Amino acid sequence: MKVFTVARLKPGETKITIDKNQLRILDKSYEFDVILDEQTQQDELYVGLNIGQLLEQFKNGISQVIFCYGQTGSGKTYTVNQLIPMILPQILESKFEISFSVLQIYNEKILDMLYKQQLKLRYKNNEFVPENLTKFICRSQEELVKLYNKANKNRIINSHQLNDFSSRSHCIYTFHGQTTDLQCEFNIVDLAGSERLNQTKVQQIQESVEINKSLFYLRQVIQNLADKVQQIPYRQSKLTSLLKKSLNGKSNVVMVICLNPSDDNLLQCQQSAQYGVKARQIILQPEQQQDDQQRQIRELKQQIINLEQQLKIAQNTIKSLKQNQQNQQVQQQQNNIQMEQINQINNLLGQNKKLRDQMQHINDQNFVLSQLNHQMQNENQDLRDKINIFEEIISEDLKKNKDPFKKDWVELFQGEGSNYLEIIINKLQYYKQWQAKYNNEKILLNPIHQTVKNGRNQRSFSIGKREFKF
Numbered sequence: 001m002k003v004f005t006v007a008r009l010k011p012g013e014t015k016i017t018i019d020k021n022q023l024r025i026l027d028k029s030y031e032f033d034v035i036l037d038e039q040t041q042q043d044e045l046y047v048g049l050n051i052g053q054l055l056e057q058f059k060n061g062i063s064q065v066i067f068c069y070g071q072t073g074s075g076k077t078y079t080v081n082q083l084i085p086m087i088l089p090q091i092l093e094s095k096f097e098i099s100f101s102v103l104q105i106y107n108e109k110i111l112d113m114l115y116k117q118q119l120k121l122r123y124k125n126n127e128f129v130p131e132n133l134t135k136f137i138c139r140s141q142e143e144l145v146k147l148y149n150k151a152n153k154n155r156i157i158n159s160h161q162l163n164d165f166s167s168r169s170h171c172i173y174t175f176h177g178q179t180t181d182l183q184c185e186f187n188i189v190d191l192a193g194s195e196r197l198n199q200t201k202v203q204q205i206q207e208s209v210e211i212n213k214s215l216f217y218l219r220q221v222i223q224n225l226a227d228k229v230q231q232i233p234y235r236q237s238k239l240t241s242l243l244k245k246s247l248n249g250k251s252n253v254v255m256v257i258c259l260n261p262s263d264d265n266l267l268q269c270q271q272s273a274q275y276g277v278k279a280r281q282i283i284l285q286p287e288q289q290q291d292d293q294q295r296q297i298r299e300l301k302q303q304i305i306n307l308e309q310q311l312k313i314a315q316n317t318i319k320s321l322k323q324n325q326q327n328q329q330v331q332q333q334q335n336n337i338q339m340e341q342i343n344q345i346n347n348l349l350g351q352n353k354k355l356r357d358q359m360q361h362i363n364d365q366n367f368v369l370s371q372l373n374h375q376m377q378n379e380n381q382d383l384r385d386k387i388n389i390f391e392e393i394i395s396e397d398l399k400k401n402k403d404p405f406k407k408d409w410v411e412l413f414q415g416e417g418s419n420y421l422e423i424i425i426n427k428l429q430y431y432k433q434w435q436a437k438y439n440n441e442k443i444l445l446n447p448i449h450q451t452v453k454n455g456r457n458q459r460s461f462s463i464g465k466r467e468f469k470f
Helices: 042-048 051-059 076-092 141-153 205-226 238-247 263-279 292-399 407-413 420-437
Strands: 004-009 017-019 022-025 028-031 034-036 064-070 097-106 109-112 117-119 121-124 127-130 170-178 183-190 252-259 449-453 456-463 466-469
Touching: 004 263, 022 263, 028 263, 034 042, 042 051, 042 076, 051 064, 051 076, 051 183, 051 252, 064 076, 064 263, 076 141, 076 170, 076 183, 076 252, 097 141, 097 205, 097 238, 109 238, 121 238, 127 238, 141 170, 183 238, 205 238, 205 263, 252 263
Parallel strands: 004 034, 004 252, 064 183, 064 252
Antiparallel strands: 017 022, 022 028, 097 109, 097 170, 109 117, 121 127, 170 183, 449 456, 456 466
């Protein structure tokens, strides 16, 4: 949806031609949604401005704005004075509680037209709001008419060469609609006329300068909105600051371009028409405006709900974290126990390995000892066999009273580098030889001891330090 633009021509001789929805001024054409010529009646104005649809949307909570723009003396205030009586009855029939306020901007000062007091402009909730603006609650059309007439009496006007009753200020008439849930506004903006000093020849030059300056800033805002510039210079004037709420795209906007089609004003008619064509490019997205307090209450309630949900999530998260922490502690304890068990097992495995190594060493030693024992047993057996042979021989000799030991035996027995077994073997061999040689010779052993033990005879003899018993 775009800004709805209407061109309205003031009666008089003109060179401006109308072709359906196009105006041709000098050598240029300008297209509007509706063009109202100088013969337009009040009921045709109602239809041409689409007032019925605007009021219907207002009743549904959508704000409406009607701008009247043009050079001084082009019929702006006249159009406003026609519009307001037409909308009063239907506004009062809406479901809203209606209050009425009027303010004017004169020399960059904001004035309350119902109480004649200057107002300060405050920035609140992303909007510029006139502080302490008087709003009268109206329940009848008569009350609204009285307030409207009272406001017009307080409007600053002046006369100049083009208009005996020229408005020297921008005037904003606002019908405020309020319910428990919604708030909306129906604004009618009567802009002061653009002026050329060489035509108006006003004595209060500062008034004209401020009027033209504020209209220049308004055209700049319209230009930026049409071009979709991100930064809009609303703060440059009090007028653009107050109109920010109406131009932010959330309201329906109707731009009425009032034209004074006399030959002397054709150039200014071109500028005004160009202004309307540019405004027609602004994209709007009207929507219901919720009551600030109710909106804040709903937002706070929603915040409470969100915070409760976040609190619940946080509690669940804390509970989960505590559970995870407990699980981690239990898991850590289990891990510690497992580590201790693993360490104990590793220690036992280490000890077992040491014991196995020791056992293997013992087994190796046992094997070696077993081999040595087996070898010693074999050697002992051989020794026993030889000793038995020796004892038999000695025993035979002793029985025969032969002395098998001679000096050479003793010397051989005591020889260096000989061991007992070698001595015995050698002695046996020698004795066998000796026995064969001296078989018949008797040998007397000295000394021979004979004792009686346990009823048995026992004899003993000694070789060196060893003693043999039999």
